[in-house]
Amino acid sequence: MLQFVRERRALFLLLAVLASLFVLMAVQVKGGSSPEPESWLLRMASPLLRASAAVTGGVTGMWDEYVNLRHTRSRNEALEERVGQLQIELQKQEEARLENERLRALLDLKEGMGVATVAATVIGNNSIGVSRTILVGRGSDAGIRQNMAVVGAQGVVGRVWTVSPRVSKVQLITDAAAGTAVLVQRTRVQGILLGRGSDLCSLEYISTLEDVKEGDLLVTAGCDGIYPRGLPVGRVAEVSAGEGLLRGISVVPRVEFNRIEEVLVLLRSDIPQPDSPAPPATVPGELK
Amino acid sequence: MSLFLALLVLVLSAIGQVALTGLWPDASLYFDLPLVVVIYYGIKKGPAGALLAGAGVGLLQDSLEGTLLGVNALAKALVGYLVGFLGLRFALAPFMSRVLVLAAATVLSRATEVGILAIMGRRLAYAPYPHLLLSVAGNCILGSLLVGLLAARGMKGEIIQ
Numbered sequence: 001m002l003q004f005v006r007e008r009r010a011l012f013l014l015l016a017v018l019a020s021l022f023v024l025m026a027v028q029v030k031g032g033s034s035p036e037p038e039s040w041l042l043r044m045a046s047p048l049l050r051a052s053a054a055v056t057g058g059v060t061g062m063w064d065e066y067v068n069l070r071h072t073r074s075r076n077e078a079l080e081e082r083v084g085q086l087q088i089e090l091q092k093q094e095e096a097r098l099e100n101e102r103l104r105a106l107l108d109l110k111e112g113m114g115v116a117t118v119a120a121t122v123i124g125n126n127s128i129g130v131s132r133t134i135l136v137g138r139g140s141d142a143g144i145r146q147n148m149a150v151v152g153a154q155g156v157v158g159r160v161w162t163v164s165p166r167v168s169k170v171q172l173i174t175d176a177a178a179g180t181a182v183l184v185q186r187t188r189v190q191g192i193l194l195g196r197g198s199d200l201c202s203l204e205y206i207s208t209l210e211d212v213k214e215g216d217l218l219v220t221a222g223c224d225g226i227y228p229r230g231l232p233v234g235r236v237a238e239v240s241a242g243e244g245l246l247r248g249i250s251v252v253p254r255v256e257f258n259r260i261e262e263v264l265v266l267l268r269s270d271i272p273q274p275d276s277p278a279p280p281a282t283v284p285g286e287l288k
Numbered sequence: 289m290s291l292f293l294a295l296l297v298l299v300l301s302a303i304g305q306v307a308l309t310g311l312w313p314d315a316s317l318y319f320d321l322p323l324v325v326v327i328y329y330g331i332k333k334g335p336a337g338a339l340l341a342g343a344g345v346g347l348l349q350d351s352l353e354g355t356l357l358g359v360n361a362l363a364k365a366l367v368g369y370l371v372g373f374l375g376l377r378f379a380l381a382p383f384m385s386r387v388l389v390l391a392a393a394t395v396l397s398r399a400t401e402v403g404i405l406a407i408m409g410r411r412l413a414y415a416p417y418p419h420l421l422l423s424v425a426g427n428c429i430l431g432s433l434l435v436g437l438l439a440a441r442g443m444k445g446e447i448i449q
Contacts, residue, residue: 041351
């Protein structure tokens, strides 16, 4: 008998365990309350449970923070990209606004000019070189001819020097070979504005007896056959004694040539052409 | 492996199961860590040891999970005994045998739980069949990894061939 039991010890153990567990469960089902062993087990396991909860809580917290950090980082990158796009957009809008202002000023000038004009965009700027010229993107195809006056929103720019079908070269009033008949707006004193090949021009042939002050506005006199009368040219920057009976007067042009972007070419039909005697046959940069 | 270490592994498996469900609530659908440990003991220690291990860890699991005290204990005791019994007669250490034992043990354990709960007049809180398939897959993967890990740590030689 003992031999039989010993050989089947595991089986008997199983039966005993199963029976005990069945009894345990039956007691619970019948009693309807949690048994004492359950609370013992729970009490014994509670330190480990609390430790594991702390560990898992820490892991979960770290994970959440990591995910949040990654989310924040990706969001930050997206926002930075968006800010970059908006800055570009803002710059474009600012550029469009400024262009609009310039074109509006040019349009006002065009309407007040009383002659046919053609607008042209500056495509090349040599306003700080030895020969002070700019290239505009319109030419003889648009009706432009040599010696036509070129004006900007602020005032006189120069005259057309060379014309090709689609591009024209404009000699600026600051070019050393440029000359413009002007008068002082306040006193109507007439003189010739000569370019110096620098940012300033000289007002020549003004007697020391004439009343010219710093800040006086010069406008075109309209007697050189190129520029119509009354276009603003520049302001007197300095008045000195000069030589002999003439004053030395420096003039700052109204137009900022290194920033000019659009111009108007005055399509006058009565302008002198190269086969006519005037104006003087100098080339830009050549001193008279 | 000492008795203390064996007990510690059992307790940690039950605690680990609870902690796992704390991190990932659906973990109980896929894994039954104590069952995997009991199967390991069944292969390694034989029926008596696995039976006692299953009953003990099952009771702890019941108390932690709040189910009827004894359901898991009975199912795992039965599984431990049968795996141990088979382990005495067949080679269960090879990979495919191990996977088959894990799958069969999972099915048996779940079926036992369902049967006991039905006998005790309790309702199941989950759909048994999809849950069963997920458990089989999860336990096979986890069990293969764990037993492989234990074998790699030099315990393979102790497994009863």
